[in-house]
Amino acid sequence: MNAAQPTPESTAAIEAMHRVFQQQQKAFRAAPMPSAEQRIKALKHLKQALLEYQQPLISAINSDFGRRSADETLLAELLPSVEAIKYTTRRLRGWMKPSRRQVGIAFQPGKARVVYQPLGVIGIMVPWNYPLYLAIGPLVGALAAGNRALIKMSESTPATATVLRQMLASCFGEDEVAVITGEVEVGQAFSKLPFDHLLFTGGTEIGRHVMRAAAENLTPVTLELGGKSPALIAPDMPIADAAERIAFGKGFNAGQTCVAPDYVLCPEDKLDILVDALHQRLSRMYPTLRDNPDYTWIINQRQYQRLSNWLQQAEREGARLITINPANEDLADTRIIAPTLVLDTADGMTLMQEEIFGPILPIVPYQNLQQALDYIADRPRPLALYYFGYDRSDQQRIMQITHAGGMCINDTILHVAQDDMPFGGIGPSGMGHYHGHEGFLTFSKAKGVYIKQRFNGARPIYPPYGGKMLQWVYKLFIR
Structure with a gap:
């Protein structure tokens, strides 16, 4: 600018x-x-x-x-x-x-x-x-x-x-x-x-x-x-349930949504299960890409090139890309970017630093829930946070200790459509x-308006000060 x-x-x-x-x-x-x-x-x-x-x-x-x-x-x-x-x-x-x-x-x-x-x-x-x-x-x-x-x-x-x-x-x-x-x-x-x-x-x-x-x-x-809105999957969450809802939030508008899940924090022992589940769900939602009216293009060439560059950089720096293109179509002459899962990420990669705003989903494994919560807390406060877990006491705890503009529990993006809730960010x-x-x-x-009519009850506090009424006011109210 x-x-x-x-x-x-x-x-x-x-x-x-x-x-x-x-x-x-x-x-x-x-x-x-x-x-x-x-x-x-x-x-x-x-x-x-x-x-x-x-x-x-x-x-x-x-x-x-x-x-x-x-x-x-x-x-x-x-x-x-x-x-x-x-x-x-x-x-x-x-x-x-x-x-x-x-x-x-x-x-x-x-x-x-x-x-x-x-x-x-x-x-x-x-x-x-x-x-x-x-x-x-x-x-x-x-x-x-x-x-x-x-x-x-x-x-x-x-x-x-x-x-x-x-x-x-x-x-x-x-x-x-x-x-x-x-x-x-x-x-x-x-x-x-x-x-x-x-x-x-x-x-x-x-x-x-x-x-x-x-x-x-x-x-x-x-x-x-905007920012990097995380999706946090609890250790005891059924992976298929989380994958379905994350896939919807990420695939919608090809990820070009300010509250789209930007990355997923997944228990490390469930990583392969999550990858398979996301692959299945996204393939079912978008069985083809090239001529599928349900799958949105990237808005323009500049944004398409930005996302392509970030993927190439991540791959050069050791990330593993899982491209979800069920019909194995040639997309070269389009502005379509296939849904892509990114594994083995590093913090220095651009797609781990900047809001992605596209159908690219890094997955970050964690060993215990506190480690995942620390990962979120160490980063700028996001526009949205998504927690997946059915234990209500854990839901309450996560809701209270994390900061984000808005939150969904066991869903993504749909909090924006609730007319009776405020929508807005926090910090960055x-x-x-x-x-x-x-x-x-x-x-x-x-605008606050104080209204007084003919009788003036404030006259005792007008100067000159020092009267008995004022002393009585002090004793009565300043205690």
Whole structure:
């Protein structure tokens, strides 16, 4: 994200972005507190537009990827977007109600309330891996909280950006919701706008640049980053059960998911059993790869080459690669990377240092559970952690002593789709939360209001000090 010289196209896009941003600021000042009815109406319009545009969106995402499973788009993008709107519209009136708070006896008579106000104009920076859901999910929270929003789409998903812009223009004016497109320099300029809140989803290194740019305006940020999310298999866990669920989480979207299991910690005496089980499960899920509409391509040549280089480096440095290509197809002229298990890894290998973001799964053996827990604790805190074991006391212990943005017990990735849970990272995997009620709170200002009417019970504490009443107050309350 080094400073780039803007092209004429980027310069025009940046100028248009500033114009729309100013329009949204002006419109917000004119209507700073939309009613519940207005917000619910906006959300219902968004839902209807999603339903009407679902086929163009599926086609656009497929085009951007080269091949993207239509079912994965429906399951991971459209379904959770629609469900988030349904969940939010049912609960929004309750979320908007001022909450009553206690007033201490020393400050009576008075009342205390927390009022939830819209922040203003929200910036949403969208990555390429789930370009619909990671635009709509934050937008639902922003609209529920009564805000306006600018959405910067990834330059890697131009077809999706075009359809999304058309879809949102069908139900919102530019001064309400607008889509911004453009190359890296447009993204840099976007992050420098004085938003009232900025949500970024993407890689950790770019997240640092975004946060640095936002700091110039003291813009609060929510960063949804990534990291190396481990799957930990307990010594007594049935391997077939764990393998099935890990295979699903890793194979989905060809591993191009921020919460995909990044590596597996497996009891060393179960290693061969796990390899066989994963091989069987992935072969059953994807019996062919080349022309299989269920198996998604790597998004672009740059990402394909990155993953290929990492595999080659690992193999040169002594790793053993197990490629799962059941039909033994030639994939050379595609952007398909077959599911690949990596054994005999070393910490210095790039794929053991960086988030993989592809269908590559290192397996690290351990001798005892504490050794595995130490391995996780020695590394940056991940966005997700997956524990596989049916003993409930062990589940409770692992849940309490490990740190991650979110967690599944005996499953992978599906915690993201739970509308009634916050989603967010911790440390290098991000900061802040959204989804559901937490999304409403993230994009709202919780303003404390103390209310007093005619009678002034605080008069005894006014200067000049030293009266008997003040001494009585000290004796009564400072003890």
